Amino acid sequence: MERSIGRIAIGAVVAFLLQIVAAPNIAVAGAQPNFALAYVLVVAIVRPDEAGNVMPFLLGLACDLMGTGPVGAEAFLFTLASFGASRAFMVLDNDTLFMPLAIFSAATLLVELSYGCLLMLLGLQASFADAFMYRVLPCSLFTIVVGLVLYPILMRLLRVGQMTRGAGIPVIR
Amino acid sequence: MALNFQQRGRSGASSGLLALFLAVSLILVIIYTREGDVGPLHRAQATMSGLLAPVQMAGAPVGAATAQMQDVVVDATVDEESLSALREQNRQLVAQYAQGEEDRLEAERLRGLLGLKDAYEMEGVAARIIGRSTQAWSQTVTVDAGSAEGVDAGQTVMGATGVVGQVIDVADHSATVRLLTDPNSGAAAMVQSSRAEGIVRGSLEGLLYLEDVAADKQVSLGDVVITSGLGGSYVKGLIIGTVAKIDMRQGDSLRRIVVAANDAPELLEEVFVVFTVGAEDAAAVSASTHRERVRQQQAAAQGDGQGSSDDAAASGEGSGGGSGDDADDGAESGGGDQGGSAGDAAGDQSGDTGAGSQGAEDGQSGDEGVSAGEGGDR
Structure with a gap:
């Protein structure tokens, strides 16, 4: 338990560093991936029962402080998205790759969309269509790609030590 | 039963924590939007950007x-x-x-x-760009000159050949510059040849637009666009770019013009923060x-x-x-x-x-x- 929390914390630091070092430099046409969001959501899906609220909140707050948007917005959305994704996965998991991917994608799109809407509410000079076409959609796709890479890695790292179950054995909840 | 009780206890604590974090986040957002540009949260953002900007350089x-x-x-x-x-x-x-x-x-x-x-008899300080925006929604850069070097919020920032933005946050030895291409930027500008005035704004697609230009003013492709100094946010007479495209529908009283910026923001490495111009x-x-x-x-x-x-x-x-x-x-x-x-x-x-x-x-x-x-x- 403590070991996995330590791993999650280290992963959060790495995600934050990737966000400030790599994300601005791999931007394509202004769209960049959100490593922090991808990490928060993948952890919520990989460890739905242990994914707490502290890491998403702190990671979101750190991202807020590094950016120029409203402080607290990403902290709010990360916390909410992490909670929602973990609960959705606990209910909907059907032991296929589709469900985590669907939950991850939906949560990413919702977070990006909500963040964009919040910025527009606070005075961002852009139309909803522009915001969706030029930021929400490309950033979400970029983040989903990052999530696809992160998911197997974190599956391996965070599920080490957990009892593995054989194929075909149902999950009892 | 005991296990169930324990789980219910954990779940309750987790829900409480969730509610607490969400409340704190919302309070922070409200404070941020209500405090001025020199409020504690804005200052914290500027300080964090300045502190971590050198780390960002590793990504070059x-x-x-x-x-x-x-x-x-x-x-x-x-x-x-x-x-x-x-x-x-x-x-x-x-x-x-x-x-x-x-x-x-x-x-x-x-x-x-x-x-x-x-040429402009400018007083100011040259600064290196040490960080770029970590969020896709804003076009900002962090420079290695701050209040200790005399930089202040609102000052105009020039690239090698023209205006690139404006200082929005200042820390001791760093400052955040909002580029003209940021959707929230706005600079009073005019077309040099015809004196047609408008507002230069950035956009999410990365283009610069000169908006609200009167339709009866003569504007041609290649005309130079300069700051007009109206409103006092930018120093007057500094070059922004050239007219690249003119959007106009018949019957419109105002035009929107695409401006090709003189300095490509992604290629900027050094800038000049303007304190005063003669x-x-x-x-x-x-x-x-x-x-x-x-x-x-x-x-x-x-x-x-x-x-x-x-x-x-x-x-x-x-x-x-x-x-x-x-x-x-x-x-x-x-x-x-x-x-x-x-x-x-x-x-x-x-x-x-x-x-x-x-x-x-x-x-x-x-x-x-x-x-x-x-x-x-x-």
Whole structure:
């Protein structure tokens, strides 16, 4: 338990560093991936029962402080998205790759969309269509790609030590 | 039963924590939106950006590699027609290269003599860019000069050839600059030749727009756009870019103009934070600087014994407009390669947004002397 929390914390630091070092430099046409969001959501899906609220909140707050948007917005959305994704996965998991991917994608799109809407509410000079076409959609796709890479890695790292179950054995909840 | 109770207890604590964090987040957002630009949360943001900006520099090689990859993808997907056009342009470019190299060397010497700073009699501080925005929603950079160096919020920031943005947050030894391409930016500006006024705004697609320009004012492709100084947020008379495209529907009383920025934000490495400009005589100084430059170019052209073709090329480098008008205005110093880089930027920007050919053509038509190859080479 403590070991996995330590791993999650280290992963959060790495995600934050990737966000400030790599994300601005791999931007394509202004769209960049959100490593922090991808990490928060993948952890919520990989460890739905242990994914707490502290890491998403702190990671979101750190991202807020590094950016120029409203402080607290990403902290709010990360916390909410992490909670929602973990609960959705606990209910909907059907032991296929589709469900985590669907939950991850939906949560990413919702977070990006909500963040964009919040910025527009606070005075961002852009139309909803522009915001969706030029930021929400490309950033979400970029983040989903990052999530696809992160998911197997974190599956391996965070599920080490957990009892593995054989194929075909149902999950009892 | 006991286990169930324990789980229920944990779940309750977790829900409480969730509610607490959500409440704290919302309170932070409300405080942030209500506090001024110098509020504690804004200050915390500026300080964090300054502290972690050096870490961001570690990603520079990644950025270079990404840019190269994008070029490779673009190059690999061109069709045969584009390839032929590019070959033809390449042939022309090779022919122009020798002349261009001469012009470049001359421009460098002139820049050394009549640098932007001296031309405008600017007081300020040069700063290196040490970080870029970590969020896709904003176009900002962090520079390594802050309040200790005299930088203050609201000051204009210049690139090598024109205005690039404005300081929005300041820490002790760093400052955050909102680029003109940020959707939240806004600079009162005007078209140099016709004095048509409007507001230059950034956009999410990365283009600069000069909005609210009266339809009855004459505006042509290649016209120079400068800050008008209205509202006091930007210093008057500094060059922003050139007109790359004019959007107008019949019956509209206002036009929207696409401006090709003089400095491509993604290529910026150093900037100059302007404290003051010799405001009262800036226009006169710049006009005389411009006249002096034209005189030198003519003298050089005559000295080389090269006829009117060189003159045409030299005068085409500026704004693409008449030199008489340009000389009257102050924003034209350094125009030697401003025109060229503007055409370049037009191709650059519109290439990024999928409207490449139009932007490139616009860049070319605005400045035939220099940018014929620049738009096409993207």
